[in-house]
Every structure is written in structure tokens, then in C-alpha cells.
Amino acid sequence: MGPVGPVGPVGRDGVASGIGVGELDLDGLGGDVLSLTPAPGGPPLRPGEVYVLVRLRGRPVGTVLGRVGEDADMAQALAAAAREQLAGFLSGAPPGPVRARADKEAAGGGAVRPGADTEGPACGGGSGAGVPRVSVVVATRERTGQLARALDSLLGQDHPGHEILVVDNNPATDRTRALVERRYASHGVRYVVEPVPGLAAARNRGVAAARGEILAFTDDDVIADRRWLTSLVAPFADDPRLGCVTGLILPARLATPAQILLESHGGFTKGFAPRHFDPHRPPPGEPLFPFTAGRFGSGANMAFRADALRAVGGFDPATGTGTPARGGDDLYAFARVVVAGHRLRYTPEALVWHHHRESWRDLEEQAYGYGAGLTAYLAALIGRRPALVPALLARVPHGLAHALAISAHRTAGEQAVPGEHGARTHPWPRSLSRLERRGMLYGPLGYLRARRLVRGHRPPWEAAR
Known part of the structure; x- marks a missing residue:
């Protein structure tokens, strides 16, 4: 097509x-x-x-x-x-x-x-006592226009104090460095380079360079709501077992058919009610917990307790955009933190506006990448934690049904906004469903290829010891 x-x-x-x-x-x-x-x-x-x-x-x-x-x-x-x-x-x-x-x-x-x-109490802020130090990590590569827009929104946050790190991943030019030094260094924004290609490797470099107790991550194609960081970080002050918090992602523009189609069938939105995920109390109706990490949130809007993220090795460098695995770095981190015994919370008050990809070709690549990232993340989880194999095998029947369901052809009435309105229908094309499933089949192979490329690579905070 x-x-x-x-x-x-x-x-x-x-x-x-x-x-x-x-x-x-x-x-x-x-x-x-x-x-x-x-x-x-x-x-x-x-x-x-x-x-x-x-x-x-x-x-x-x-x-x-x-x-x-x-x-x-x-x-x-x-x-x-x-x-x-x-x-x-x-x-x-x-x-x-x-x-x-x-x-x-x-x-x-x-x-x-x-x-x-969903379940959980109404989402407010934390108690406000002892606001933790926060580092915001933005990984980027050759997208200075979008990056500038994102950094402007991060500098406008109402959080009482935070640092911003820009991680330039495998740069081909010096444009990102020049932008940060010219416009943002005077505001305290720090520039870091990660030569190893891939979003996970870039985020790990940010983890190593960060000084905060809480590490917040967003992408270069978002605009953060003014209260984003305060809302994302506040829950950590109230719950010492909390390892990760994710937030709400809404479309910044719905200007093209591809953007509308993506949002009409879910987009990145996880709803408007707060949710808690506790490894000691698996949520009802979630037979695949904690392997359905995509329900926790998305990488454009997430924060971790720094000690918890470093203790599990950070992000797997063989996952993520920019590697043969195509994605899955955020899913891996969510699951690893939960498997390690930490709670996770989704809070819709922590809002960012995401610029969805615009063209049909972009949407095709995104559908394939979603499928590949999902199974690549599972391969990464098992590869790094073989003890999880029995638990994963026990969930195989449910897992297959889930994979088929999320990649199935969908009619307009099966999703809410903005899928069905007026007399028009917005079905999810079968061609995109096929691409998602092809991506799922490819994901483990892509992960193995990526893992060979980063063989011997250690998290930067460990390599520095």
C-alpha cells in the first residue's frame, strides 16, 4: 500500500x-x-x-x-x-x-x-515532603527541530528543581551539540554523547550521567505539560516500594490520515484513571502479568527510582529503536523493575503531547516495529533472566491469544476516540495487522542480531568502576 x-x-x-x-x-x-x-x-x-x-x-x-x-x-x-x-x-x-x-x-x-x-485512588500529587532530586533524560539523533520544542517545554516545568540531559546517539553531525551549546547550556542543559547505536544504549548513558534520585525519560518528539514532571515524580515520595511511574500520552496533532488512524485505535493513551501494579498482588484479569508490559505505559513518559533501575542493569542495549530489535527497551525496563519486586504506578496527571508520525509509510514501519519490539523484549527478558522461563511457558496459551488480539484487523466500533464518529469508519487495515504479526515473528531474531552487536557491552555506570 x-x-x-x-x-x-x-x-x-x-x-x-x-x-x-x-x-x-x-x-x-x-x-x-x-x-x-x-x-x-x-x-x-x-x-x-x-x-x-x-x-x-x-x-x-x-x-x-x-x-x-x-x-x-x-x-x-x-x-x-x-x-x-x-x-x-x-x-x-x-x-x-x-x-x-x-x-x-x-x-x-x-x-x-x-x-x-481501572482501579486505584484518585491521582493527586505526593505529600510534597522531601521532593527528590530529578534528572530528565532525552535521547535524540539528528532531530534538532523537534528536540528544541521538547527542551523548551522541559525548561518550563513547575518542578522546583531538575536537571536535563540530552543524549546524542551515534551522531552523524554536530548539529545537536551546537543546538544545546548555543541555546540551552546556559539554562543548565547538559550534552552527552553515546556512540553505540540504539535508544536503550542512549538511555543507559543518560542513567550513568544523571545525578538525580529519580530518572525521568521522555522523547524528542513530545511537548511536556507544565506540571508533567511534578506529577510524574510526586508518587515516589509517598511509596518507598515504588520503582517506576508512567504517565498519559496524547496526540499533539491529528493532521494526517496516518495520525488519526493510529490514535483511533489506541495510540499511546492508557486511560484517565490511575493504576497500580504490584508484583505481590497481580492485578485481576491480567493472566499475562508481568509480561504484558505495554499496559504499564510507554517510553515517552516514564520515570524510575535510580537505584532500582541501575540494580537491574538499566535498559538492555540490544533493544530499542536504532537496533535490529526495533523496539522493546521500555517494556524490558518496566518488566525487570516489577520482577525485581518494585511497584509500578500509572498516573494520568503526568501528561505529554506526542507528535505522531505523519505518513502512511511511517505508520507501516511503526506497526512492524511494535510487533518486533514486543517479542524482542520477551526474548531479552528471558535471555537476561532465564529463571523466568517456566512462568513464561505457563502463560503461552494466553500469550498467543493476546498477540493475535492486539494485532488483529479491527473495525471502527471497537475503539473509542476518534475511531467512530459521524458516518465515517476508521478500520485498522489488514495490511497493518499483517505487518505487526510479521514483526512479532522477526522480533527474537532481531534481538539476537542486536545482542551480537553489543556483545561485551556493559552499562556505563558499571564499566566506569
């Missing part, structure tokens, strides 16, 4: 393009509109289809997609949709249907994804 063009009325698979993305803040569900703004770094909102993060006095609670007419008051129309769809969820009753009407004249349909199937 060839690439989809940039922005047009409808893409190749019936996917409309050009959905506006914004934030709607309400003074309580029944209260006034406090603000309606475009997503950070995004274009102004215009009539048509609009996808918004709904906040209640700043707290993220759900997403709504609506079609707003030319003559409608956009803020009031989207607020009405939010009240209709979130009322049941926030009152404890089952959420309403996925279709939403912004108002009788202006909204053609929409959906909300409030994440009501």
Missing part, C-alpha cells in the same frame, strides 16, 4: 484528515468554561472536527471528539459534549454511549475515553 498524502478531505482508508486538537478546562463538570486552547504548539482551533482533552480545574479526566459548526460557540459546544459523556463516569455510574453531540445544530458526533476500567 502506498503512502497517504498529507492533509485532504478523506484518506486512502476512509480516514478523514485535519482534526483540530485542543484542551478544554471546566470549573467542574457543570461549571463554566475556564479555557479552550489549542494543543501546545498546535494551530488555532477552527470549526469542523475537534478533539479535546477535557480538564476539570486543570485535572485531565477524558477526551471528547465533536464536529463544531461554523456558527457555533466552540467552547460551549464542546463543553456540552463533555458534560453529556463524562457525567456518568464521574458520578460512578457506567459511562454513556461513545457518540456525543456538541449541540443539536453544531455537533455531528463524538466519543469520550475516560478509562473507567
Whole structure:
């Protein structure tokens, strides 16, 4: 299948393009509109289809997609949709249907994804006592435009004190170094080079160079919400057994069919209710725990207790983007920390806006990489911890069913936002399902190839001893 063009009325698979993305803040569900703004770094909102993060006095609670007419008051129309769809969820009753009407004249349909199937108390901050030192690690390679946008958002954090490290992975030019030295070194941003190709190796270099008790990781293609770091780090102060915290990832733009299709079938979002994962109390309904590490979160928004991450050897350098394994470095770290006995927490208040890949070719590569990264991570976990083989074998039947389910052809109605709205359908193409499954078959082989390339490589903090 060839690439989809940039922005047009409808893409190749019936996917409309050009959905506006914004934030709607309400003074309580029944209260006034406090603000309606475009997503950070995004274009102004215009009539048509609009996808918004709904906040209640700043707290993220759900997403709504609506079609707003030319003559409608956009803020009031989207607020009405939010009240209709979130009322049941926030009152404890089952959420309403996925279709939403912004108002009788202006909204053609929409959906909300409030994440009501999870457990745990409402997510607040930590106690605030003894705020730990934090290092933020951003691995990058030859993407200075995106990196600058990410660093600007990190410098605007409301966290009382943190350092930022840029890890330049196997650089081909000196552009990243020049950017950091010219624009960001005066703000305390540190520049580090990792010559070994691969995201995991780059992150390990950041782990070695970091000075913080907590190590936060994000990517160069995100914009961090102002309270991202405070919300991501606060839970560590309240729970000494907590080893890892992950957060919410939303799309910064939905401008092309590929971006819309990815988000309509899940994207990176893990819902709007906090969750706890405890190795001593496996979550109900999770027969593959802890091997379904993708449910914990994603590498663009994660933090670890530094001692816990270093104790398990950090990230496996034979995984991740930039290696033959294609991915899986974040999944490996999540599972290793949990297997070592630490708790993990997902908190939706720690928000970053992610710039999804734009072209159809990008989406094809992403589908293949997801499949490869999943099985590469499992190969890495078993290769590094052979004692887990019996537990993994016991879960093989469930694992096969899970793998087939996550890579299956999906119709539009099986996902919420923004999959089904109006009269259009956004099915997940069979071609992408096939690519995911091919990636799964390739993943262990890719990992073995990558492991040969890094044979003898030790984590930088160990090699320095």
C-alpha cells in the first residue's frame, strides 16, 4: 500500500484528515468554561472536527471528539459534549454511549475515553515532603527541530528543581551539540554523547550521567505539560516500594490520515484513571502479568527510582529503536523493575503531547516495529533472566491469544476516540495487522542480531568502576 498524502478531505482508508486538537478546562463538570486552547504548539482551533482533552480545574479526566459548526460557540459546544459523556463516569455510574453531540445544530458526533476500567485512588500529587532530586533524560539523533520544542517545554516545568540531559546517539553531525551549546547550556542543559547505536544504549548513558534520585525519560518528539514532571515524580515520595511511574500520552496533532488512524485505535493513551501494579498482588484479569508490559505505559513518559533501575542493569542495549530489535527497551525496563519486586504506578496527571508520525509509510514501519519490539523484549527478558522461563511457558496459551488480539484487523466500533464518529469508519487495515504479526515473528531474531552487536557491552555506570 502506498503512502497517504498529507492533509485532504478523506484518506486512502476512509480516514478523514485535519482534526483540530485542543484542551478544554471546566470549573467542574457543570461549571463554566475556564479555557479552550489549542494543543501546545498546535494551530488555532477552527470549526469542523475537534478533539479535546477535557480538564476539570486543570485535572485531565477524558477526551471528547465533536464536529463544531461554523456558527457555533466552540467552547460551549464542546463543553456540552463533555458534560453529556463524562457525567456518568464521574458520578460512578457506567459511562454513556461513545457518540456525543456538541449541540443539536453544531455537533455531528463524538466519543469520550475516560478509562473507567481501572482501579486505584484518585491521582493527586505526593505529600510534597522531601521532593527528590530529578534528572530528565532525552535521547535524540539528528532531530534538532523537534528536540528544541521538547527542551523548551522541559525548561518550563513547575518542578522546583531538575536537571536535563540530552543524549546524542551515534551522531552523524554536530548539529545537536551546537543546538544545546548555543541555546540551552546556559539554562543548565547538559550534552552527552553515546556512540553505540540504539535508544536503550542512549538511555543507559543518560542513567550513568544523571545525578538525580529519580530518572525521568521522555522523547524528542513530545511537548511536556507544565506540571508533567511534578506529577510524574510526586508518587515516589509517598511509596518507598515504588520503582517506576508512567504517565498519559496524547496526540499533539491529528493532521494526517496516518495520525488519526493510529490514535483511533489506541495510540499511546492508557486511560484517565490511575493504576497500580504490584508484583505481590497481580492485578485481576491480567493472566499475562508481568509480561504484558505495554499496559504499564510507554517510553515517552516514564520515570524510575535510580537505584532500582541501575540494580537491574538499566535498559538492555540490544533493544530499542536504532537496533535490529526495533523496539522493546521500555517494556524490558518496566518488566525487570516489577520482577525485581518494585511497584509500578500509572498516573494520568503526568501528561505529554506526542507528535505522531505523519505518513502512511511511517505508520507501516511503526506497526512492524511494535510487533518486533514486543517479542524482542520477551526474548531479552528471558535471555537476561532465564529463571523466568517456566512462568513464561505457563502463560503461552494466553500469550498467543493476546498477540493475535492486539494485532488483529479491527473495525471502527471497537475503539473509542476518534475511531467512530459521524458516518465515517476508521478500520485498522489488514495490511497493518499483517505487518505487526510479521514483526512479532522477526522480533527474537532481531534481538539476537542486536545482542551480537553489543556483545561485551556493559552499562556505563558499571564499566566506569
